[in-house]
Amino acid sequence: MSDEANRAAFLEIKGRMIENTGKLKQVQNQMRNKEGEKKRAYLTLEELRLLPDNTNTYKSIGRTFVLEPKSALVNEQEQKYKDSEAAIAALQASKEYLEKQKAEVENNLTELLQQDPGLAQQIMSMTVM
DSSP states (O other): OOHHHHHHHHHHHHHHHHHHHHHHHHHHHHHHHHHHHHHHHHHHHHHHHHSOTTSOEEEEETTEEEEEOHHHHHHHHHHHHHHHHHHHHHHHHHHHHHHHHHHHHHHHHHHHHHHOHHHHHHHHHHHHO
């Protein structure tokens, strides 16, 4: 390949790498958020289960607290827990896919640099400046 074609290929690979890395970070942040939601739901469920069934329980809605039966709050927290688990599983699959894509892009970059050592030197001279 010519120098110009190699340079264009490098820029394309670099763009894909940046895009992929951004998506991967976004998925990791979403997973962290869902893990927090799951833990909150679990801890709330544990505390609700310790209460006697006739205990008055309240649900926070904005700055207001509304009287709710304990069973409704337990069901709500169980649903939040299940939803968080499902979302985490989906995000994990997405993360694995993005990691495979990232590895593929890295291999493409390595191949390109091995094909044209001059390109590697040009890239290094650009980044040093």
